[in-house]
Amino acid sequence: xxxVPILVLGDVLLVSIQxxxxxxxxxxxxxxxxxxxxxxxxHGVIIDITALDIVDSFVGRTLATIAAVSKVLDAxxxxxxxxxxxxxxxxxxxxxxxxxxTALNVEHGxxxxxxxRAADEFEPDDEDEVTADDSAASR
Amino acid sequence: MVxxxxxxxxxxxxxxxQGPILEHWNDTVGATLRGRxxxxxLKRQISDLYAGLRSTLESGSTSLDGPRGAELLALLNxxxxxxxxxxxxxxxxxxxxxxxxxxxxxxxxGDDKIVSKADFAEFSSFIDKLGLRTVEAYVTARETxxxxxxxxLLELSTPVVKLWDGVVAVPIIGTLDSARSQVVMERLLxxxxxxxxxxxxLDITGVPAVDTQVAQHILKTVVAxxxxxxxxxxxxxxxxxxxTIVALGIEFGEIVxxxxxxxxxxxxxxxxxxxxxxxxxxxR
Numbered sequence: 001x002x003x004v005p006i007l008v009l010g011d012v013l014l015v016s017i018q019x020x021x022x023x024x025x026x027x028x029x030x031x032x033x034x035x036x037x038x039x040x041x042x043h044g045v046i047i048d049i050t051a052l053d054i055v056d057s058f059v060g061r062t063l064a065t066i067a068a069v070s071k072v073l074d075a076x077x078x079x080x081x082x083x084x085x086x087x088x089x090x091x092x093x094x095x096x097x098x099x100x101x102t103a104l105n106v107e108h109g110x111x112x113x114x115x116x117r118a119a120d121e122f123e124p125d126d127e128d129e130v131t132a133d134d135s136a137a138s139r
Numbered sequence: 140m141v142x143x144x145x146x147x148x149x150x151x152x153x154x155x156x157q158g159p160i161l162e163h164w165n166d167t168v169g170a171t172l173r174g175r176x177x178x179x180x181l182k183r184q185i186s187d188l189y190a191g192l193r194s195t196l197e198s199g200s201t202s203l204d205g206p207r208g209a210e211l212l213a214l215l216n217x218x219x220x221x222x223x224x225x226x227x228x229x230x231x232x233x234x235x236x237x238x239x240x241x242x243x244x245x246x247x248x249g250d251d252k253i254v255s256k257a258d259f260a261e262f263s264s265f266i267d268k269l270g271l272r273t274v275e276a277y278v279t280a281r282e283t284x285x286x287x288x289x290x291x292l293l294e295l296s297t298p299v300v301k302l303w304d305g306v307v308a309v310p311i312i313g314t315l316d317s318a319r320s321q322v323v324m325e326r327l328l329x330x331x332x333x334x335x336x337x338x339x340x341l342d343i344t345g346v347p348a349v350d351t352q353v354a355q356h357i358l359k360t361v362v363a364x365x366x367x368x369x370x371x372x373x374x375x376x377x378x379x380x381x382x383t384i385v386a387l388g389i390e391f392g393e394i395v396x397x398x399x400x401x402x403x404x405x406x407x408x409x410x411x412x413x414x415x416x417x418x419x420x421x422x423r
Contacts, residue, residue, distance in 0.1 A: 080368060084328030087363035102368035104335050109368075 004029045006036050012113060013037065013075070014106070016048040021055075026062040033066055037073045044113035045070050048106055050081030060095045067100045076101065076116050080109040145261040150196035152254055153189070156246050161189055163242035168235045175225065184221075184235075187214055192239070201265040203272065212272060219276035223284060232277050236270045297323050299330040306338045306407045307331065308400065312345030320356035327360060331369045338407040339364055342400045344375030354389045361394050370395070370410070374403035 002025060007014040013036055015029065033045060047063065049055065055063075067077040078101045090097065103109040153160065165185050172181065191211040198207045215236070222232040240263055247253040254262070297319070302308050309327050313319075327339055341357065343349070349357075361371040374397040376384070384391070397403040408415055 078368075082367045084325060084332060084363070084367065087328060087366040088324065088359075090366055091359045091363045096362060097366060102366055104331060104337055104368045108335065108337060 003032060006032060008036075008040055008042070009110075011040075011042050012044040012046060012110065013040065013042045014046050014048070016051075018051050021049075021052060021059050023058050023062075026059050030062055030066050030069065034069050034073065037070055037075050042075050043117055045075050045077040046106060046109045046113070047077065047079050048081045048109075049079065049086070050083070050105075052086065053083070055082075055086050055090060057093065057095060060090065060097055064097060064099055076113055078103050078109040078112055080104065080106055144199055145255075145258045146196045146199050146201050146265075148258055149254070149262050150193055152243075152247070152258075153193050153196065156243075157189070159246045160239070160242045161186060163245050164189070164239050167238040167241060171231055171234050171238075172227065175227070184218055188218070188236075189239075196265075201261055201268075203268060211269070215269060215273050216276045216280075219273050220280040223277050223280035229274055229277055233270050233274055236266060236273050240266050293319060293322055297326055299326050301334060301336070302340070302404055303408060303413070305334075305336045305411050306340065306404065307334060307336045308340040308342055308404075310342040310345065310400070314348065315343075315346055315353045315356060317352070317356070320353065320360070324356070324360040324363065328363055328367060331364060331367060337369050338372065338411060339369055340372045340374055340400065340403045340407060342375045342403070343373065343380075344377070344400070346377075346380070349376075349380045349383060351387055351389060354384060354387070358389075358391070358394070370407075372397055372403045372406060374398065374400050 002019065004015055004017055004019075004021075004025060007016070013033065015033065017029075019025075021029075036042070037045065045066070047066070063079060067079075070077045079097070080103045082102065101112065103112050165182060168185065169178065169181055188211075191214045195201075195203075195207040195211050198205070200208075202208060203212055218235065219232055222235070243254065243262065244259070296313060297309065297311070299307055299309050307327070307330050309323060311323060315323070323341075327341070330336070331339055341360065343357070346353075357373065361373070364371045372395045373391070376396060376398075395403075395406065397406055405415060
């Protein structure tokens with residue numbers, strides 16, 4: 001049985017899905033990620049779905065579950081690289097993937113995670129302000 | 140040897156009186172077109188048609204099927220196409236064909252010895268057929284032009300422009316229908332991916348009316364962009380439209396709306412951490 005590889009980038013886990021995400025595969029990914037997060041004490045998870053043509057309701061729900069599980073394990077999940085066609089289909093289906101953070105690509109995802117982390121550590125109450133300052137500093 | 144019939148008799152008459160008929164035909168058509176076509180161009184078209192007419196009649200037939208007829212039809216299609224492109228009216232185009240009857244009549248002076256009544260009737264119905272084909276070809280050409288233009292308009296009317304590093308905008312002008320909203324949505328989302336811009340501004344200053352359906356399309360675009368990890372800002376909602384939106388009970392929810400494009404840009408810049416400051420130094 002195929003498994004989706006999980007790469008470790010510092011304190012971020014990177015999952016790049018390159019094959020069709022079948023139901024069983026999505027469930028395996030959910031288990032593997034939970035294990036890996038607690039094993040590596042990662043603070044962020046990036047799931048790259050650039051290669052995915054289809055995201056059905058089950059996969060959508062599984063991704064939401066992954067995000068919720070990661071949150072419990074103190075890791076933020078960012079879904080990156082969704083194609084326009086996929087986004088349009090999801091919207092037409094009425095699936096808004098509530099509770100999942102999204103970014104355009106891996107780079108933006110990493111930046112978002114770093115900003116979130118910075119906000120967490122220094123000023124938990126004023127997230128937006130710090131986010132803006134931090135990304136300004138990074139330019 | 141082709142047997143003698145009204146078609147071949149007509150062909151002979153057309154051959155004998157070619158000069159005067161052509162001249163008369165040219166003049167009549169030239170008068171109706173009122174100089175919107177150059178004289179040489181018109182002359183070329185008319186003499187091509189005349190040659191086509193003659194060669195079809197010489198084959199002894201007043202039917203448009205067969206190779207000679209096909210040649211003549213091709214000429215007619217070309218003529219109609221060029222007339223349609225130069226925005227001549229249908230009647231102006233049809234007269235270009237029908238005028239040959241007048242020309243023949245005027246040149247022969249209605250003399251039965253040159254062209255008998257029966258032959259002229261035959262000629263007349265032949266030209267009528269040609270005229271009908273011309274009108275048909277004209278309409279087809281016009282429709283093609285209209286389709287092309289509406290496609291081009293759709294392309295032209297949805298430009299996605301980059302305002303700043305990471306900020307793109309779509310100024311929408313004109314009515315938003317389903318087809319257009321689809322184009323706007325697809326192009327905007329694709330541009331977000333291509334340029335990696337996390338901020339998109341939908342400027343609807345030029346949209347005269349927003350109904351529930353249009354609002355629905357805008358909302359879909361915004362949500363789709365959010366799913367992809369970008370933020371959409373709507374700007375330029377007119378006061379009447381704002382009232383309509385509220386009256387219709389459309390919820391924009393958490394979607395950011397700004398009064399105008401400038402405000403929206405400023406918001407996007409702030410959000411992406413760019414600081415805009417006016418220096419005390421005045422512009423030279």
